[in-house]
Structures are given as C-alpha cells and as structure tokens.
Amino acid sequence: MAKSNKNAGPEARLPKGFQDTPAEDIRATARMLATIRDTYERYGFEPLETPAIEYTDALGKFLPDQERPNAGVFSFQDEDEQWLSLRYDLTAPLARYVAENFERLPKPFRRYAVGPVWRNEKPGPGRFRQFMQFDADTVGTDNIAADAEICMLAADTMEALGIKPGDYVIKVNDRKILDGVLETIELAGEDNANRRLTVLRAVDKLDRLGEAAVRDLLGRGRIDDSGDFTQGAGLSGEQSDYVLAVVTGALGRREGDAGPRLRLNATLAAGFEELDAIEKLVRASGFGEERIRIDPSVVRGLEYYTGPVFEAELSFPVKNEDGQVVRFGSVGGGGRYDGLVERFLGSKVPATGFSIGVSRLQTALAALNRDKRAAADGPVVVLVMDKAELPRYQRMAQSLRQAGIRAEIYLGSAGMKAQMKYADKRGAPCVVIQGSNERAKGEIEIKDLVAGAKAAATIKDAKEWRSSRPAQFSIPEANLIAAVRDLLARQED
C-alpha cells in the first residue's frame, strides 16, 4: 500500500482534500474565533465540546445533498462491531448530547461549539474534507424570540469582526412560506417529498445561477456549462412562474398591496406571522433593515428546517479566481429545526441555530483587511558568532523572553550569511550580533531588518552599503532589552 520512493520509505504527502495550516493563517483565525466567542458569550451561550467520533446511527442522515445512506461520512467499525463515524457537522452531536443529558440541562439550553468536521466527499478547489464550523444553538423552546436573537447574534458577530452594516446583511425567511406555496401548487404529501426537495435546491441556487437557470431546474432540468444534465422538479410553466414570483418577492400579501397577490393558506400565514414577530423583536432592539432583512429568496439546503431560516451574506465586492468582481456571498446560516432531538427522545424538542463556515469567513476578513498586515512578526534572532559562547547567546535570548519579547538563538550550524538568511525567512524584526570584537568591548550590534530592507531599495552598490551600514548600530550589552524594545516600537509606527 505504500508508494515507494528512492529510499524505499513512504512518500511524504497529505491525503487529498486535506490541508496544513501555516502560522499566519492560524493566528488570523485564532483572533477571529476569539471575537466570535466573545460575542456568543455576551449573548449567554455556553461552550460545549463533543468528541470527533460518534456512533453512526446517532449522527443520522442529515447531510445536505446526500441520497445514499452514510455516504459522505468517514466510518469504521469498533471492536464490538458497532459503526463509528467522524462527525460531519456540530448539530447532530448536539442533538445526541441534549438527548443524553436532557433531564439535567437548563432549558432552554444555549450552547456554542467550534471545531473541525469531516466530509468523505470528492475534494475540489476550495472544497476540503476537513473544515471548521462555529455554531450557536438554542434548544428546547419554540419561542420566536430565540430565532430573533440568533439573527441579532449573527449581526453583532459580523460587526464585532469589523464588517459594517451594508457590507453584510442577515437575511431571514421562513420555510413555512415555501411549504405553503408548495401546498397551493399541490406538491404536498409523502409522495412528493423528493420533488419538494428538488424545488428547494433549485430556489437555493437563485443567487448564483439567476432566474432563467432556476426556471429550468424547476421544470424539466438544466444542462450546465460543463455539459452535465441536472434533472428538474417537473413543475409546469405556471407552477414555476408562481414559485419564482414568490421567492423574488414580486407578490403582495396584504389587502392593500398593488399588483398580483399571493394565494394565502394556513401554512403560508403561519410563516408570515413568524417573520413579522422576528421583525418586530429585532427592530425593537435597534437592528434596522440594513442589518437584518426579511428576504423571500432564502432557502438553505438542509431538509430538516421547519421554520425561520437565516443567512449571513457579505455584499462587498471581491475578485473571484477568474479576476471577475463578484459579491462575496454567504458566510453562514441556519434555522429552526424541530426533529433532531425527537429522533432520540420520541417527543418534540424545538431548536434553532446558526453555523459559521470558519475558513470562508476568514477569507472574507482577509479580503477586507488586505493592506493591514504587520511586516515582521517573527522573533528576534540572536546570531551565533562563536559556538563556544552558546551559553552567552542563550542568556541574551532568555533575557529578551523574560522581558516579554519573542526571541531565539540560531540553532543550526551554518555561517553568518546563512544565519542572516534564516532570520529573514523567520520574519525577524532584527538580529542581535556579538562577535569577539564586540564581546571585548562589552557591546552588542543590532541590525534592524525592516529598516535594512527599506534602505536596500535605495542604496546603489555594495561599497556604499558597506560604508554606511544602514540600520545597524552598537549598544552596551546591558542595554539590550531597552534597545530592542525601542526598535520594535519604531517598527510599529
């Protein structure tokens, strides 16, 4: 099973669809997660961690767009023959946790969770088999105020991350409205479950594909750019028109509204009642249209939603892979789901929640803050000019660390030139140098790598460089910490 290389050892390679995360991405994500966590905590949500592995039957089959049972999940058998799986989201493990601990939990139960999830799917560009989600859910209440609060939480989170109203909007819809529409065009009942799902998925693509393509997907089907055919829902032209009119908001619903009107039924009316209640609650707490907006086109792919659904959309322009300017789009979403805990307990446990796609949101923030990056975030590097003096260099590094400054000694065996190259690669703000001459005088040389790089851009030849020695200066050994502190402060400006 191991591919052989010239050394007959295994080949060092990442499995397809997985990625290593480098330091700057880890730091940026950690800052983002801390801000989200802080906002969720302020809303009274408590952290919960569940393990990566669950019993397969406890996870259920709630993956979007998966028709085969257990497709899309990494699974293996335990010693007692029971099937285990890696979690594919954070909602299914929450349902298991709530069912298992129902008696002792405060109700409603608010929890947030952040962590990796795994999908055993075909990887593609930007499509990974391990990625991170950040979820908040309120379990055990059908109070519409819980849904309103999720919308407020999502809006406050975007703003805490520095995204302004207008650059983001939280869109809200209600699954009951689409359900009601499907009833009026006679697509209710068990027999039509698959066609309803096809309609939902078609409408979900409105933003990305536009009206004409969605009309095809509602009708006979559609051939996409690559030539693949997607089977449609088989609606008539009139049915498709009606669905499209509803989801594009072209129909009035109140007595006085001008133009064509919705065909109201009980389900539809219940949906509008919920949306009205949410709107009233969020407006009372100071969230206007530019932050939280009712939008009839929002669907969300998941089958299990039963009421309000939410989508956090970023509307500022970014360039896509082909260099075209597009809106960034969705960075998270959620909705009300009443069946997940019921699977275990047999009785309804209503719940509502919201999930952020962490790396997508991180990409968006990076696009927003592209020019704000610090130049040199590596440690100060103490060069080793004389191996016999290692303890002395080590002590210099240690004194910097004790002053709260990131520092290290060069631990390799190469000469001065390679050590300078190493310091550059590490993003060091400066290097600390003490050869035998400096040592005899009780001095240290400090070379400012940031100022040095700037100077290098303007100096013409090596001779001028050597004579001026830009950005390099001597200090008494006792002043090391103060001198490095000054230099770091200068670089910050």
Place this chain on the structure above:
Amino acid sequence: MAKSNKNAGPEARLPKGFQDTPAEDIRATARMLATIRDTYERYGFEPLETPAIEYTDALGKFLPDQERPNAGVFSFQDEDEQWLSLRYDLTAPLARYVAENFERLPKPFRRYAVGPVWRNEKPGPGRFRQFMQFDADTVGTDNIAADAEICMLAADTMEALGIKPGDYVIKVNDRKILDGVLETIELAGEDNANRRLTVLRAVDKLDRLGEAAVRDLLGRGRIDDSGDFTQGAGLSGEQSDYVLAVVTGALGRREGDAGPRLRLNATLAAGFEELDAIEKLVRASGFGEERIRIDPSVVRGLEYYTGPVFEAELSFPVKNEDGQVVRFGSVGGGGRYDGLVERFLGSKVPATGFSIGVSRLQTALAALNRDKRAAADGPVVVLVMDKAELPRYQRMAQSLRQAGIRAEIYLGSAGMKAQMKYADKRGAPCVVIQGSNERAKGEIEIKDLVAGAKAAATIKDAKEWRSSRPAQFSIPEANLIAAVRDLLARQED
C-alpha cells in the same frame, strides 16, 4: 446495528472512551492553553496545524507499547483503496510535514502544535480514546542548545501556569547512557532489540513500582496485584543490579568519585557529554537544580529517542482515587529523535521536542487552584413576566450586552418560579424583573442571586423572607446598566 429504544429511534449515547467537555472545563483549558501558547511564542516557536487524518503509511508504527502493526489506530480505506488513519500523536504528522516541505522551511524549524489525537485502545478510568496534546519541536539541528532550550521552555511554561519551582521539576537524562549500559552488559545488536525494549520499559516503571518490582521485570518477570504475569527481560541478578545502580544514580563516573564506579564506554561517555552541555547551558540562563535537574532514572517509553530525554514532573502532593496522598507525577515529556523525518527523506534530520498531556496538566492545575473558583459566572437573566412585552425584555438584554455584560432573556414558556430556577441553574449573578407594576412606574427590580443565597442561609422562615426581601432592589429603568455593573463589582470583591 442501532439499539432500539421505546421510540424505535437510535439510543443517545457516547461511544466508549470518549467524553463531552462541559463549559467550565473548556474555559479552564482555554486559559491554560493561552498561557502555554504565549510562552512557546516567546521562545520563537511558530504554530502549525495539520489535519486529523493522514495516510497510514506516513504515520508509521511509533506508538508506545504496540507490538501489532497499526494496532491502536483508527483506520479506514479511501476510495482509491489507500489506507487513512486518525493521527495518534502530533510528532508523526510533523515528520510528514517537514519531509514534504523540506526545501522551503527555515532550518532549524521550530513549531508548536495543539490538538486532539486518537488511540484505538481499550478505554479505562482516566484513559480516553481522544485526548489533547501540546507539542513543541525543533527540527533540523543536532545542536545540544536546542535540547537545553526545550528544558528551559518546559520550566518557563510550568511557572507561567503558576506552578512554583519545587512543585515542579524538569528531569533530564540521555538515552545514550542506558544504551551504553546495555552495551557493557552485552545486550547490544539487532538480536537483542526486544530485550532492550523490555529493559527500558522496566526502568520506566521505577517511579511507580519501586526497585523490587523493577528488579523482577529486569529478570524473569513479575506477577502484578491483579495476578497477571509480565514477562521479564531475562537479565542475570548481576546485570539487573548494575542497571539499577546506574538508574538510581548510585554509581560515580569521575576519577575522584567515592564508592563503586560506572564502567565507561564511548556511548556512555557521549551521553554524559551531552548532559554536561545541557547543564552548562541552562545554568548560564539562570535555571538552577530546583528547576532543571539531571536524573539518571528518566527513560520515556518511546523507542525512537536517540539522545537527551525530558520529563516534566509535578511533585506536590494530591489525593488519588483511593484517597491516598501521592505525588502528581509526569505531565509531559520528550526527547531527541533522529529517525522520524529520515523515514521519508533517506537522510538524517535530527530533531528534539516536548509534549504536554493537556488534560493531565489541567487536572494538576485544578488541584493547585481548587479554592479559587468564581461563584457565579453565568449571564444576567432577564425574566419574561409578560409575553406581550418580549421586545422590551429583549432590548434590556441587548443594552446589557452592548455594555459588555453577558445577558439573555428567558426563552422558555414557564412561569416565574421555573424562571428563577433556570437562572440558578445557569449560574446567573442576578435576574432582571419588570412586571406590569414596575413598568407603570418606569422601574426595574434586580435580584442579586449571590447575596440572596447567602441571606437564605441565615433567614428563618418564609414570612421573614417576604418582609425583608433580601438582595432585591428597585431602580429606575434608565439605570439598568450602571446598577448591574455595580452589582457585578460587589460580587467580585
């Protein structure tokens, strides 16, 4: 495969050997990890994240105490038939990463990593199948200063966590010393590899089992308390005596030392030379005997170590499960390993590192700080006295959040008494109450749950309680934020 319950749904249960982590443990661990991260950053280590899943052949067979190939690992086949596994530690993925990115990495390469690892082993008390490690490694140098620095890093980490010298010590030994001893008692060579491993494992148990038991394990074998027999290394009495004398530090090694002396050979001498160099380096940076100590009994279970080995030991007393007072013991360890990257590249890439067992260290810190826990760390709960006024209550909670105070409205459907019970369960510092009477007066009642609980302990009957209404007071609605802030500040004192 699903166990059925009365609702014919799946049973809500955690797989054996896995655990859910509640809010207070998550918060305590997050604080601890932030401190460790901060210390590692100061030493110039950079974060790296690798995925949970690797090719099985890339992970290799470096699990301690595993004789069957791939035993102890969760594995599954990918669609192209290649075997994948969940990582069992953070060192094997680091070796894969370094080999895959060797050319472009700064060398030496210092990285830290924190995350869950998985072992497919029989779970037991305190023995989980998913747990967290926190590692730091320096790859690509045989400089002994790298090992010295790992010891300093470990010591500084313990102190940053509030563990004082004397309550912890970093013990250092060198695998070459034991290797040299095994050579002098003629246990070198391929044929004796298994016996050498048995000797190492026996010595590794010295702390826990004592000299007599280790002597048995070095000789014929040992029957433990449960009656199980462990095969010994088959050393003669004289050989066992010599090994024990070395590891208990009973033998001198220098010309002038009194009493019996070590039988020196080249391997042994190389080991002592390394330990002397480490000692010189750490002492020069101000780490005395009480922080970093050379100790001939340290072994570490892993086969792959080739030079210095480290152990972070907590020596303060704690009570074990049976109520006996014991020393806490090891919370982390590591050492120098030169073969892991070589597996991929064919050439030696020397490395040294240190790994902390996160939950074990967390348990230790909890034992140290047992009486320092905050009383009420939940959110302020705004009671819902009148459902029609939900927007008003929501706005109150929102104004508290905007002031940076954790707050929520009660989202369930129960009455006053249940809401108070809910607030207690949530650890709320206070509840905010506005019924129709208060609303008419533009007032709010605040009930201090911490002061209330104290008062409840002293008040005799319900009548006295009602008349005095301890820890409850009225404020004008406009003063909500200031009043809650004052109350939280009073509770802090």
